Amino acid sequence: MKDLITNEIKKENAILVGLITPEQNEEKVNEYLYELAFLAETAGLTPAKRFVQRLETPNTVTFVGSGKLQEIKNYVEEEENEIGVVIFDDELSARQLRNIERELKIRIMDRTSLILDIFAMRxxxxxxxxxxxxxxxxxxxxxxxxMWTHLERQRGGGGTIMRGPGExxxxxxxxxxxxxxxxxxxxxxxxxxxxxxxxxxRGKLVRVALVGYTNVGKSTLMNLLSKSEVFAENKLFATLDTTVRKVTIENLPFLLTDTVGFIRKLPTHLIESFKSTLDEVREADILVHVVDISHPAFEEQIEVVEKTLFEIDETEKPSILVFNKIDAFSHVEKDEDDLTPKKRENYTLEELKQTWMHKMKENCIFISAREKTNIDNLKQIIYDKVKEIHITRFPYNDFLYQNYEEEE
Missing domain, CATH: 1.20.58 (Methane Monooxygenase Hydroxylase; Chain G, domain 1)
Structure with a gap:
């Protein structure tokens, strides 16, 4: 929508709605709504207000309770707020969607439809x-x-719809x-x-797939490793199409794939329709799981990715855990008098390194793709893992590798 005075496109204001339940506490809901706000901004909306309610389970009729719905309605009806859309953090049923829309008389979205809109834009x-x-x-x-507009107006191919008797x-x-x-x-x-x-x-070349949560820096890392110019931007789902590049580290060629990022509550429809894109993950020999170490909920993001990967392919593959964005990492100093257990934000980068590198051993590394920190070490880890698989497929080349290393 354009502002008639400035001629600039004016972003629609959006309300975000979430629930605190026994399954998700207040801290988690705030994190989810922060991510929902990022999704809304990616879709070109302006998050203007958040509404949160504590319920045992979502209301089957209106998702939130009647009192909270009235509170949202009052806010929507205040002209100065100029609200254009209300977005719910969980997927709404047809019944909930219909009832909320009837009550608020405004466009209603849920997390799923918002993600689908972003994918359509991207x-x-x-x-x-x-x-x-x-x-x-x-x-x-x-x-x-x-309430939906008649779909025959959108039908392509020049055909007309003839409705049968009583249809x-x-x-x-x-x-x-x-x-x-x-x-x-x-x-x-x-x-x-x-x-x-x-x-x-593509032949029998070893395949390495970059996987991870959305916006963790996979495309930036892809550009570094492949010396290419894959589109990278600080937005969710900056790239949707799988990019494959042939990469050579020292004397060893392999295929590197940049895949679409995962997210919490990823719509099952998307996983189903993006099956062929996700085939790149299934057919990969090695997974490079990129994590944003600066994100306050990075551990949960790791769990989301691992769960989604298991849904795509139950086969165990060699993997490398790459903690990216160490340049953006920060922590809160714990007061010496505070006797409560340390929280995630109190750990220093060195403490996290010791924890994860002890757990993952040589399959873990901390880098900054933006600052190009520790990239050579990452290349060495990838090289070693690719070589291990490569020599089983091309045993004749094993002798060449040995000679090469002796010369080095």
């Missing part, structure tokens, strides 16, 4: 666009109500969406075949 290639579109329709299908608009819209889902699945099946052929054509 998609560049036909492949990524088809994947996102499929996920959006799969999300929309169970939430169809008569309601809702039934027509459902039929259109099912038709689109079927078409997109077929389209993606064809693209998947092409991608599969491309992967086979």
């Amino acid at each position: 998609a560049q290639t036909a492949h990524a666009k088809a994947q996102v579109e499929l996920a959006q329709y799969q999300y929309l299908l169970p939430r169809l109500t008569r 309601t608009q809702l039934e027509t819209d459902r039929r259109i969406i099912l038709d689109k889902i079927s078409r997109l699945k077929q389209e993606l099946k064809e693209i998947d075949k092409q991608k599969s052929v491309q992967r086979k054509n």
Whole structure:
């Protein structure tokens, strides 16, 4: 929306809503809402206000209680707040969505639909666009109500929709969406075949995949290791399309893949529709798990990534844990008189290094991709792991490696 005076695009103000439950305490909810605010900003919105309520379970009718919903409504109706959208941190059911929208009379989103919107904005290639579109329709299908605009206006191909006797608009819209889902699945099946052929054509080179939470610096690291210019930006999901580069460290070539970042509560529709992109993770020989050590909830992010990786592929693979952004790390000094146990924010970088490097041994390293700190050591670790797999595939080259090392 443009401001008529300044001619600048004015961002919509958004309200963020979260719940404190037995499963997620206040500290965790605040962290989730901080991330939701980052998602909203990535989508071009301005987070203006947060509403949090403590409930045993989400209200099945309106997600929050009636009193909290009225509080949100009062805030929305105050003209000076200029609220354009209310975003809920958890996925809303069709019933909740319908009831909240009816009460607030404003656009309602949940975390899933917000992530889908960002993916739609970020998609560049036909492949990524088809994947996102499929996920959006799969999300929309169970939430169809008569409040949605008629979908036949969006139907492509020049065909017209003829409704049968007694067929309601809702039934027509459902039929259109099912038709689109079927078409997109077929389209993606064809693209998947092409991608599969491309992967086979890469030969037996060892494959290394960069994985991690969104916005941890994977693309920056990809640029450093491959000496390429992969798009990197301080925003969530800066890149969606998988990038593959041939990299050579010393005398050893291998394939390096930059994959889409993971996030808490990643929509199942996205995991399903991005199957071919995630095939790069399945087919990788080595995983380089990049972590933002400066993030206050980095340990939880590690758990989210590991859980998602297990859902994608249960096969155990050699992995390297790379703690990035040591240049941005900070900690809070603990008062000597404070006898309570140390919290995460009280640990120094050296203490965290000792903890994780003791646990992971040689499979752990601390770096700064931005400042290029400790990159040579990381290259050496990757080289050693790639070589270990490479010589089992190309045993003839083992003699060459030995000679090379002797000369060095």
